[in-house]
Amino acid sequence: MCPTLLLESIKQERGIISAQQFENLSQFLGNNHKDTAQWLLTQIQPWAVAPISEFQVAALVHARNHQGEEFYAAGVNVELPHCGLESAVHAEQTALHNAWLNGACELLHLYVSATPCGYCRQFINEFCADTGLEISIGEVEATLSELLPLAFGPSDLGVSERILAAGAQTTAKGASELLQQHLQLSYAPYSGGQAALMLSMGEQHFYGRYIENAAFNPSFHPLLAALSQVALLGQGIDFKAIDRVSLAELDSLKSHQDSTEAMVRRLAPQARFQYHCANSNAAAVNT
Template identity: 40%
Template sequence: MDDVLKHTLDQHRLSQLTHFSPEQIQLLMDASELGTGALASALLPLAKDKAQASISNFAVGAIAIGGSGHWYLGANVEFVGMPLPLSVHAEQAAIGHAALFDEQYIERVVVSATPCGHCRQFMQELNQDDLLLAWPEHHFMLNEILPHAFGPTDLQQTYGLLNNPTANLTASTQSAAQHKPDTLTLAAWDQANASYAPYSHNRAGVALLLNDGQICQGLYLENAAFNPSLGPLQLALSQLYLQGYTPADIKRAVLVEADAQVQQAAYAALLLGSLCDTALETLVVKSEA
């Protein structure tokens, strides 16, 4: 990393940030005299250092640059003892990070390694015609490296991953009686309402209460090709690692999901149980479909 950039990050206490505001990005550009692409590449190590690549030993960092001017970091996460499809790719983590901040549009995704086919398919769900992808010494539009793509429009979806309508999920009488909606449950409920599940209608959200009182959240992000879908717990865990915590810091974990043909609870409980002793609390609510 450039010495001037590193000094500016340290001076303004930005080194530990995982999300940069437009003002902070402008500050870094002014100090380093780097343009958007060069600055994003220079900041990639901040994301890459958060990777949890204990299986592949291949750390990847990514930055999603939103249309709002905010930049969102992401890194790959792998889970020892769990099936590989539960892994989180860096591009998924960065775009999921943006979704948690209600970002509506991604201008470009900058990544430290060539985006795999899984990630290209995941990014196709943004349903954008002009997504730029950049990695060392390369930059392409998504439609150039994923020609003849299958995506939401093939399944008659007019919106994409980040601009889907918010749901208004309601609890059944039985579930409400079994699970009082406290603050953590309501946080997971909000994420379920904001989640993207146009194919299964399994709106789902997770909230993790940490020992210091912080809350990490995740929401379900579905894909037209199904397999690149990102579960709410995986996204919440990617946020956990990104912010410098570990599963040992989880005090409580709540999943709220809609009653649908697809369900998150079983795999989410299995994954969480492989990482810590905290049990997953689950609330199933009425589907909007």
């Protein structure tokens, strides 16, 4: 397979690479799997949106879905202009969310172009019941347990559920129905406030699922998750092209409504913001 055509295919598939595509690329390059993954990282790294730090990072997750099929999910870091640094998205977050969004139920390997920071190590830990996950950082090989000794995780808060247990792929066809499925598949074992977001650019729709973390702060905001999907088109993010943002969440002691609306008004003031809040009795919709 021609690498140029493969990279275009990866953009069209929003950062997803089939096992067969990866194998074909390895044969074309004459590389082993590790070197092929590293080559892909160098090609994907320029897709990062880093106007503040100018430090581009790429990540690649080797995963398996419920059908036993292996695939690779790419990720890059994303920084939002004129927003707080707490809104920055790490490449590992983008890649893990991308793998999960596409049905991953098991992580086999993680490749990154730069050493994962402590924030990312905590985020990765939420995905892994087994901290033996192998992580390649350039030529360095390590396990998650080596990078995050004495880890604090879900079990410390009495939670046995893991994100990938809810790794089922969506089946709905319509945009609104898909948003509801992503809401149901989101991960919020600590607050119960499941959430998902749909970001629309004309006929294109990008989805972000909320991901909670035992340490709370590395939790992944659904708007940031959706924006990370836009970045995987490899064209940057055209905020002026965003025409609608729809947030759906379950009523709980936490809410993304105010923070989402504030970021939308800052980044894409022309976009229509829709909010859907549901409880056990009824669903309320405010636009």
